[in-house]
Every structure is written in C-alpha cells, then in structure tokens.
Amino acid sequence: MKVAILGIDGYIGWPLALRLLSRGHEVVGVDSLYTRKRVAEVNSDSVTPILSMEDRIKALEENGLGRIKFYKGDVNDPDFLYRVVKETKPDTFVHLAEQRSAPYSMIGLSQARETLMQNMGGTLNLVYAMKDIVPKAHLLKLGTMGEYGTPNIDIPEGFFNVKYNGREDYLPFPKFAGSWYHWSKVHDTNNLMFANRVWKLKITDVMQGVVYGTQTSEINKYNLYTRFDIDEVWGTALNRFCTQAVLGYALTAYGKGNQRRGFLSLEDSIKCLTLGIEKEPEEGEYRVYNQFDEHYSINELTELVAKRAKALFNRDVEIKHYPNPRVEKEDHYYNPEHKKLKELGYKPSRNLPEDIESILKDVYKFREKAENLRSVIEPKTVWEKSKGN
Ligand code: USQ
Known part of the structure; x- marks a missing residue:
C-alpha cells in the first residue's frame, strides 16, 4: 500500500513510518516540523535524542528500510496539500498533523484560535483533496478519547441507540470535551461524518487514549528514537511521572488524582494504527474505534511509578497533589467500550506496570538532558486563567 503519513515527524508519526516501511508499505511523509518549533518556544525539548528530518530520511535508507518521499509544509495550506495529493495519490492517509496539546490550546486566545483553525482547516483541506483527487482512498484520522469527556454512563464506540x-x-454519542484542543477533535469528527455522508469517503476515526512509552520493536532494532516530551505543555501524564521519578522531582498529580483516562503503550498504538490501515473500512464506511488498553486513575499511575522507581533506583518518590490547573471531574464513572479493534484481531502486547520500568530505564539513560528541563515541569497553564486579547 502507499500510505501518506501527515505528521510523520511526531511522537506517533515516526514510529508508524518505521513499522509501515518494515512491513513493506510505501510511505510518503508530510510535516511542517510544527511540534519541534512549539516545544522549543516553551524552552523544552525531547528527552530522547531525535535526528533532524533529513537525517531520519537518510537513516531509513542506511538501515535498508527504503526511501520515503518527504514534503515539508503545512496541511492547513490547501495549495500545498493538493500538490502533495496530486503528486503522490496515496491509497491511505494517516492524519496526525494536528496541534496535539490540551494545555497549549488553553494558554490564551491566540493558541486557542491556532488550535481550532489549524486542526479543522487541515482536516477540511484533506477531505476536499481526497474527494477531488483520490475519492476511493482511506482516511485514518487521529481523534481522542477526550472527545467523549467523562459522562455518567458507558461510552460506546462512536454511536449508540437512543430512545x-x-x-x-x-x-453519534454526545461529546463533552475538556479543552479547546479536545473540542477541535470533536469538530473534526463532525466534519468527517459529514464528508462521509455527502462524498462517501472511507474513514476511520480513532478515539485514542493517552499514549506512553519510548519504545517500539523498530525503535529498539534500529536505535532510532521518537520524541519524548515531559514539560507541562507538551508532555503527557505517565511520561512526565516517569521522568519526574528519575529526576527525584515530586510527581505532579493534578487535583485529587481520581480522574481516570484510557492508556495505551506506544508499541500498541502503532500496532492498532497499522491494523486499521491494513484492514480498511468498506467502501463508503465511516467507522470509529476507541483505542486504548486499560483505564487508570492518576493516583494508580503515580503509585505504580513510585513503586517501580523505588525497586529500580532504591529511592523514595514523593507524590504531590497540585490544585488542578484544568477544569475536569476528579471523581467520575468511566466505562468506555473498546471491542472493535479486538474484533479486527488486535491483541495488546505490552502491559503498563512492566512498561513503566522500561521508560524509567530509558529516561535514566538520558537523565542529563532531562535534568536541563527541570524548570519546565511545574504546571503553569491554568484553564480558568486562559489569556484573552
Ligand atoms: N495529569 C496530571 N499530572 C500531570 C499531567 C496530567 O495529573 O502532570 C492529568 C490531567 O489532569 C488529566 C490526565 O492526567 O486528567 C491526562 O492528561 P495528559 O496531559 O496526560 O493528557 P491530555 O491532556 O488529555 O492529552 C493527551 C495528548 C492528546 C491526546 C489525549 C488522549 O496530549 O494529544 O488526544 O492525551 S485523551 O486523554 O484520552 O483525550
């Protein structure tokens, strides 16, 4: 298959490219290098060492994974995106090229506008380009479990029967997102359902939970790391907690810590996405997956990290509860369905408690780099104080 990965330079895009190439697919990469730029702006960086995009492309060739065609540019620019689609005519598009941080979207009006315009604009350009140039292609789009929020009833996979x-x-199940970022994904979902209805585009909308980890089989085999962010804007819960444990920094649990989210290892995220690419929807189908393995509360995660770090480094790890910078329920029911990927053949390969150990070991290798990022760990972006004009 010829697969275009929009957002190939990101946390998930890069290991997905490695996986698809090693499975014999042809890969076209698109990225504006937006995440590198925005992470640098908050004085942060990836803890793991990552190559420039040029060097990544060279490394793929040197490791016998083949040559990829790479386009540097912004999917929010319709002329650019139409040119890419016309020149490459992929069978499948994996759309990861969106602003992906909830805290970033809540800094202020300018970041909120950027998130909403950028994310919705890119997806809109893509469905138009697909309809005009490759109407039979499949779009696999990354949404988020956060689209559903935390309602007091079970969460289905996209749709449910209502009386x-x-x-x-x-x-469609009602959506109650908790940041402008998460709302941008809800708006994308609505737009995708509409594009499917009017133009019969083949679409997989993936509601993914919080991804954690540093490794996949190919990252380990080729020693070609993906980025790993740990600052308060770009880093996510478990990756941050593991880094904090390595640095001897008190773990930053927000609020009471009873809030629950679905989690998934990087390896299993790549496995699920690959499955969704290789087992396409039917012609004209719009399908939704809830993509996560297990759900955990923040308190369960911080305790697991503290326990593993103690066993590994013989160090007592403190857990500190901050006043919650976000507006979110801290005590809630949480029971999302996640059957459809299993029905397609997905079997989880990792388990979170064991994975914590591998993250701790990896971060320990790069602890000097992590040490330099100490000043960007403390939570500063407060939902209620989002800055206006
Ligand atoms: N949290 C803490 N301490 C921290 C960081 C986070 O307690 O230091 C808590 C938050 O309050 C929240 C939960 O952990 O309740 C998850 O926060 P997160 O920063 O790990 O994840 P989130 O902002 O929800 O976003 C991340 C990715 C996003 C993806 C989403 C999946 O950045 O791209 O869509 O996870 S989900 O959470 O299922 O919506």
Missing part, C-alpha cells in the same frame, strides 16, 4: 419520546435512532 426518546417513543421513537428510536442510532446516533
């Missing part, structure tokens, strides 16, 4: 005033229908 109201004596009539029934099968409808």
Whole structure:
C-alpha cells in the first residue's frame, strides 16, 4: 500500500513510518516540523535524542528500510496539500498533523484560535483533496478519547441507540470535551461524518487514549528514537511521572488524582494504527474505534511509578497533589467500550506496570538532558486563567 503519513515527524508519526516501511508499505511523509518549533518556544525539548528530518530520511535508507518521499509544509495550506495529493495519490492517509496539546490550546486566545483553525482547516483541506483527487482512498484520522469527556454512563464506540419520546435512532454519542484542543477533535469528527455522508469517503476515526512509552520493536532494532516530551505543555501524564521519578522531582498529580483516562503503550498504538490501515473500512464506511488498553486513575499511575522507581533506583518518590490547573471531574464513572479493534484481531502486547520500568530505564539513560528541563515541569497553564486579547 502507499500510505501518506501527515505528521510523520511526531511522537506517533515516526514510529508508524518505521513499522509501515518494515512491513513493506510505501510511505510518503508530510510535516511542517510544527511540534519541534512549539516545544522549543516553551524552552523544552525531547528527552530522547531525535535526528533532524533529513537525517531520519537518510537513516531509513542506511538501515535498508527504503526511501520515503518527504514534503515539508503545512496541511492547513490547501495549495500545498493538493500538490502533495496530486503528486503522490496515496491509497491511505494517516492524519496526525494536528496541534496535539490540551494545555497549549488553553494558554490564551491566540493558541486557542491556532488550535481550532489549524486542526479543522487541515482536516477540511484533506477531505476536499481526497474527494477531488483520490475519492476511493482511506482516511485514518487521529481523534481522542477526550472527545467523549467523562459522562455518567458507558461510552460506546462512536454511536449508540437512543430512545426518546417513543421513537428510536442510532446516533453519534454526545461529546463533552475538556479543552479547546479536545473540542477541535470533536469538530473534526463532525466534519468527517459529514464528508462521509455527502462524498462517501472511507474513514476511520480513532478515539485514542493517552499514549506512553519510548519504545517500539523498530525503535529498539534500529536505535532510532521518537520524541519524548515531559514539560507541562507538551508532555503527557505517565511520561512526565516517569521522568519526574528519575529526576527525584515530586510527581505532579493534578487535583485529587481520581480522574481516570484510557492508556495505551506506544508499541500498541502503532500496532492498532497499522491494523486499521491494513484492514480498511468498506467502501463508503465511516467507522470509529476507541483505542486504548486499560483505564487508570492518576493516583494508580503515580503509585505504580513510585513503586517501580523505588525497586529500580532504591529511592523514595514523593507524590504531590497540585490544585488542578484544568477544569475536569476528579471523581467520575468511566466505562468506555473498546471491542472493535479486538474484533479486527488486535491483541495488546505490552502491559503498563512492566512498561513503566522500561521508560524509567530509558529516561535514566538520558537523565542529563532531562535534568536541563527541570524548570519546565511545574504546571503553569491554568484553564480558568486562559489569556484573552
Ligand atoms: N495529569 C496530571 N499530572 C500531570 C499531567 C496530567 O495529573 O502532570 C492529568 C490531567 O489532569 C488529566 C490526565 O492526567 O486528567 C491526562 O492528561 P495528559 O496531559 O496526560 O493528557 P491530555 O491532556 O488529555 O492529552 C493527551 C495528548 C492528546 C491526546 C489525549 C488522549 O496530549 O494529544 O488526544 O492525551 S485523551 O486523554 O484520552 O483525550
């Protein structure tokens, strides 16, 4: 298959490229290098060493994985995106080229606008380019479990049966996102459902949980790391906690820490995405997966990290509860379905408690780099104080 990865330079894009190439697919890469730039702006960096995009492309060739065609540019520019699609005509698009940080989107109006315009604009350009140039292609788009929020009932995979005033229908499940970033994904989902309805585009909308980890089989085999962010804006929960444990920094649990999220290892995220690419939807189908392995509360995670770090480094790790910088429920019901990927053949290969040990060991290797990032760990972006004009 010829697969275009939009956002190939990112945390998930890069290991996905390694996986697809090693499975014999042809890969076209697109990236504006946006994440590198925005992470540098908050004085942060990837803890793991990552090559420049040029060197990544060379490394793929040197390791016998083949040559990829790379386009540097912004998917929010329709002329650029149309040119890429016309020149390459992929069978599948994996769309990861979005602003992916909830805290970034909550810094202020300018970041909120950037997130909403950038994310919705890119996806809109893509569905138009697909309809005009490759209407039979498959779009696998990264959404987020955070689109659903934390309702007091079970969360289905996209749609559910509703009975109201004596009539029934099968409808999209209501969305209650918790940041402008998460809302941008909800708006994308609505736009994708509409593009599917009017133009019959083949679409997989992936509601992914929080991804953690430093490794996949190919990263380990070729020693070609993906980025690993740990600052308060770009880093996510478990990756941050593991780094904090290595640095002897008190783990930053927000609020009571009873809030629950679905988690998935990087290896399993890549496995699920590959499955979704190789087992396409039917012609004209719009399908939704909830992509995570298990759900954990923040308190469960911090305790697991503290326990593993103690066993590994013989160090007592403190857990500190900060006033929650976010507006989110801290005590809630959480029971999202996640059957569809298993029905497609997905079997989880990693388990979170064991993975914590491998992250701790990897971060320990790069602890000097992590040490330089100490000043960007403390939470500063407060939802209620998001800056206006
Ligand atoms: N949290 C802490 N301490 C921290 C960081 C986070 O307690 O130091 C808590 C937050 O309050 C939140 C939970 O951990 O309740 C998850 O936060 P996160 O920063 O790990 O993840 P989130 O902002 O939800 O976003 C991340 C990715 C995003 C993806 C999403 C999946 O950045 O791209 O879509 O995870 S999900 O959370 O399922 O929506």
